[in-house]
Amino acid sequence: MFEPVLLKNIDVPDGHLLPTYEAGGGYQALKKVLREHTPDEVIDLVKESNLRGRGGAGFPTGMKWSFVPKRGDKPKYLCCNADEGEPGTFKDRIIMERDPHQLIEGLAVSAYAIGAKTAYVYIRGEYMTAIRRLEQAIAEAHQRGYLGQSILGSDFDFAVHIHCGAGAYICGEETAMLDSLEGKRAQPRLKPPFPAVEGLYASPTVINNVETLACVPHIVMRGSRWFREIGPDKSPGPKLYCLSGQVRKPGLYELPMGIPLRELVENNAGGPLPGRRIKAVIPGGVSAPVIPESGLDVGMDFDSLAAAGSMLGSAGVIVIDDSTCMVKVATRIIEFFHHESCGKCTPCREGLNWVVKVLRRVEAGQGEPGDLEQLDALCKGIFGNTFCALGDGAAMGLRAALKHFRDEFVAHIEERRCPFH
Structure with a gap:
């Protein structure tokens, strides 16, 4: 214990x-x-x-x-x-x-x-x-x-x-x-x-x-x-995990570094809300790329999450269930980064502005063929080309959403509406 x-x-x-x-x-x-x-x-x-x-x-x-x-x-x-x-x-x-x-x-x-x-x-x-x-x-x-x-x-x-x-x-x-x-x-x-x-x-x-x-x-x-002796040798010690989102018992939990994300969400935080299933989890605040439900067995430590294509970040764990539109999630996150950009770096200042415009159009059911390819290109132009990690975090988060939930983006464009709302 x-x-x-x-x-x-x-x-x-x-x-x-x-x-x-x-x-x-x-x-x-x-x-x-x-x-x-x-x-x-x-x-x-x-x-x-x-x-x-x-x-x-x-x-x-x-x-x-x-x-x-x-x-x-x-x-x-x-x-x-x-x-x-x-x-x-x-x-x-x-x-x-x-x-x-x-x-x-x-x-x-x-x-x-x-x-x-x-x-x-x-x-x-x-x-x-x-x-x-x-x-x-x-x-x-x-x-x-x-x-x-x-x-x-x-x-x-x-x-x-x-x-x-x-x-x-x-x-x-x-x-x-x-x-x-x-x-x-x-x-x-x-x-x-x-x-x-x-x-x-x-x-x-x-x-x-x-x-x-x-x-x-x-x-x-x-x-x-x-x-x-607490947690993995490369990332030891006690760790504070912030649990929020669509979960039964949100709150702050202190547990060993490296605890499996699935155990943290399903056992400690009580799992999804009644009648719902977990669709995805953001493991480290909105700067961390989203992880789909199939990847929740990853350990909550720096190296394990990096190997899984995400990051521990601030350990702000946000649970997303199957009632949520991932296009809307991605749009809100990029809107946040765009608003909070200091404006010093052109790729971040201008790139995020264009990403927000494209995502809003897609979410509203007004997306066009080629929009997803444009988002991919914008992420490539932002990532690694800024003074700090704000632009990188935004690009990595959107890339993960496009990778794991591309079908939802495609549905918005082809059906010209949001299938969830």
Whole structure:
């Protein structure tokens, strides 16, 4: 029986308050690293755990930390990407609302490891409850000496600041987030240089997701071996899965990395609604290519999903049943990406505009022969030709819909109507 670690406090009364967090062993990891470990030892510990970023890319966290230069006269920064704009994703919000001190301790331990004295939490502006509780938690941590000057009697100084976003999906891309923090228009930067060398204010910067940072204190206290024993060796650890869509028990589930998608949907989330069958599942937020029902036996980890032609992404699992028109799903998703494009890259800005026009025409029963071939060509022109992954995510999602459900697109064109509505 798997016992939750990251979500152990979410249903505890006053779980967001410092006394509750301390009663469950909170801030013991911070005390341990300050007393027993050097920064390099903490980095090595996270490397040994093989913790991979939970924000979507899955890059090894310890390796990312090790890229920060050890010397230099520039300050180092730690940034927490809490924007969580990916549709179907709500895991970071729950951590910040129900257990914000878990994030703050993760920030403190991580900052100690990389030599940063300042952290910024870039949070989605609509998350008002999470913002208020983070502010309260930061004040509590200051009062108890977990933040501020000479933390717990050491020579480690550390401050956490909250920066609220204004509803731009592109700010989930790490370099666009950095531009937004600097007061500029949020647009992806050309890399290299990478943020670890030249990030916020042209200084070395590490950017981690909320869930990634929340894992760090548990690795410190339980050890890297404990973490690696959960799930597959290449993608270990506990994982938060967001279940939504046409399913009986939507919600947030903490389970081992690598759990089969079918087991997650049918057993944990209760399966499809009464009288319905599962048609497809989007496994990682709308950026992840859709998987048909026949492919649901895939493991929910980075490598297994990549091999299956999709990706884990943010683990925002969206269930689609047989009452749903996949042309409509594809249209709504591409409309979202088109609306949220920052406009910097011509293939994304212009290509998605044309994709939306064609899809709307097909969905309305006004499609013409050759439209699907045009969509294929547009996807080819967008994919791999943009600064960030927004255009890639849109193109991959549409390609998967056209591959697995092309008959529905053809039916819209030949019958000149939607067969489902």
